[in-house]
Amino acid sequence: MSDEGYDHATVERRWQEAWDDADVYRTPDDVDDPTYVLGMYPYPSGKLHMGHVRNYTITDAYARYRRMQGDDVLHPMGWDAFGLPAENAAKERDTNPRDWTFDCIETMTDQMESMGFGYDWEREITTCTPEYYQWNQWLFSRFHEEGLVERRDAEVNWCPECETVLADEQVEGDDELCWRCDTPVEQRELEQWFLKITEYADELLEAIDDLEGWPNSVRQMQRNWIGRQYGTELDFEIGGYGSVEAFTTRVDTIHGATFFALAPDHPISEELAEEDDDVRHFIEHEADPDGDEPNGVETGLTATNPVTGDEIPVYVADFVLSDVGTGALMAVPGHDERDHAFAEKMGIEIKPVIAPEPDDWDGETVPDAPDVSEDAFTDDGVLINSGEYSGLDSETARERLTEDIDSAEKATQYQLRDWGISRQRYWGTPIPVIHCDDCGPVMVPEEDLPVELPEFINTTGNPLDAAEEWKATTCPDCGSPATRETDTMDTFVDSSWYFLRYVSPGSEEVPFDLERANDWMPVDQYVGGIEHAVMHLLYSRFFTKVLADHEGLEHREPFTNLLAQGMVQLEGEKMSKSKGNVVSPQRIVEDYGADTARLFMMQAAQPERDFDWSEEGVRSTYAFLTRLQGMVEDYVADEPDGDDDAIASYVDAEIDATIAIASGEYDDLTFNKALRETQDLVRTLRQYADYTEPHAETYERGLSAVVRLLAPVTPHLAEELYDELGGDGFVADADWPTAEIDRDRVAKRRRLVENTREDIRDIVEVAGIEDPQAIDVVIAPDWKYDALEIAIESDADNLIGELMQQSHIRQQGDAAADYGQDLQAEREALTMSLEPDAEYEALEAAAWLIEREFEAPVDVVRADEADDSVLKNAEPGRPAIEIED
């Protein structure tokens, strides 16, 4: 396989060293508003996988493209270096997380260099260093000062395998599995640190509308996650227990509330459990919040409907969740499916109070009740059986009832919860707090930051808890003996602002240089996996907003354009170690080179789509590069001296077309299309050289354009070939090729040529012409172009009449009338063709393609040199064809 190809190893090594020596990818601090291109930084697991390669090839190609377009570019890389796997690996290998992590970083850095990724390594950041994580601590203190940190008892998700707390976002699926290890998650009550992201819920939600550079899927996922709902909070009196608050979005159905339900862990349920055996038994043994079946137990209590005064039975039910709404609800089985199911099961009354709005409703008449015995009617409609509210529409009734009921208030509920950042693990940022018996939890003063991690202790629980010496300290407030907080921060804290740190990675006084951040931010193009759609991308938005409000950052959103890249699959399946269907990037680089791997990936599919890895595809990509290399070599070794003829002009026009199209596609990050065009041009150039002695200047211009168009994706070979062609400096710094041509004309010209060739093939085939002797291609007369233009612009009913007003058209007599009829028939679909001269030139330039294919001389003929009988078939955009056999 690879022994047939070019010497990629030598080429790649040579240019990697040359780039390194010349510091090609450095972004100086004094550049003005660079284009900021960023890939989500990796967790240093030890090896680059195909997902990384794809992700970073996308950003690298785009960064290189922008640089060649003349932009200053910021394209940094760093390491999401804290996290549990390092701890586990350290235990397995009897080392410590720090050494293991830095080993991994070293390996992965080498792999990234071997892929040819052009990063400014001077800006590298590593989150597990005190130089970085001190700023997590500093930010935590700042958040605390601004009232955005809270410590409270919380029922938390606990993973017994990882021995740590998980955020809601880290619990996956119906089975509630840990996102890292797929262990079922348990619930525990612990004192936890929270960042109050809910304070920003409204802005985080509303600003999504303006994130036009983000994929809809991600925007929608964030909207769902925040889950804002407008409704009403109101009190129900429960005999003996006072008033209980319930939340409802459908207060218009309150006259149909036939029972009241409490969550099993609602305070009243817990109180009841102490005296009522049935309730206790239900809560402890029967309640199954995860089951499909709604279960419940009657309490014997009643609640008073604040509108009707009715006494309705109170149940403890497992379908009521304490963290949704208020953990207590008024149940309306007539108009809520879940309440309906429960009422049916328990034999509770089902009462319709909303009717579908009749089509011809007058706005007053009270319609007939719907049948809700089998199914609830859950849409809005018109109130019935609702006393003075009957006859109102749902919307109005909700307003009125919320006003009229004493205890009722408009309320907004969110699904978004505050962000619990406490983790009971070692390898993370220590939360900078000291616990004092007298003063309680006290922030570590800024001058004492960072709180550095102690040496790793290999133990089953939290190593920080075992670090006795480290734990013992004194209270910053009162000076008495005190202990350090042993929780560390969720690593998503690190990644919520790392994109700001790249701006000034060495800052010792501040987390980031504010002035530069204001100039350089936001990230223009962010690229990463869809798995971060909610967590990382939502937290980063939150941090950015807090920093805007309290630290003078002048941007409220971190990422202008977001690309969620697709997966690299093998036979339609996600590559994964457990399935054993992994293709190693390292092996591909060894066998075919980084350029081949990069080019294959970028041309295989649009970046956001999944695609299948194919060894066959890799081989043909490699063959393509080898061929290209040969073409350049041959050209340089023996420069051709062909004429600047029609064929050269065809090739020249194709070069322009390719540049124009490929540039547009690079702008849109649709590398696959840009590369397809570029590869087409290579084929055109080869055909050219095969067919005739090329015109040196034209041919070289083509090769040079190809090399530069490929340079963002295959940087090493592009450097090599650019050098061979005599380019100055690095192709990485070269100017992007330019073409003064618009895509519309390109498309028209190509279509004309392609249609003409197809027509000739059709004729040869259908007419059974074995061996064509000569082919004439005849351009339509000028008057037809004029007629076409008139037909397009005219809105007259009688097109023929309109045409005949032109004397030079009228002179054509029957021919004009015939063509006028044709135009009339297709009137609405007409589009302007190229001008006659442009058509002549395009076909003349493409004649060699036809001659080559049919092995017959081709004559492109102007209308005034042709017979009238032939001209009959010629139209603008469609020359007449005469084949002699």
Added chain:
RNA sequence: GCGAGGGUAGCCAAGCGGUCAACGGCGGCGGACUCAAGAUCCGCUCGUGUAGACGUUCGUGGGUUCGAUUCCCUCCCCUCGCACCA
């Protein structure tokens, strides 16, 4: 159930009101080159057709339009996210 994105010729996949029987790739067929194979190059790949035509096609069934693969609605199917959410 809700939401988002999809369903295009043997397969993958573009197009997203007329230039569309529908770009491109793979696979298949034929041809050139070669002693041969590979690579490369040139065609063909819905049906019919002895001069560029016609017919039937873009999940299903309707609709809008002079005209729909492209816009609207119904239904079916796929993928992803959320979900006993009050």
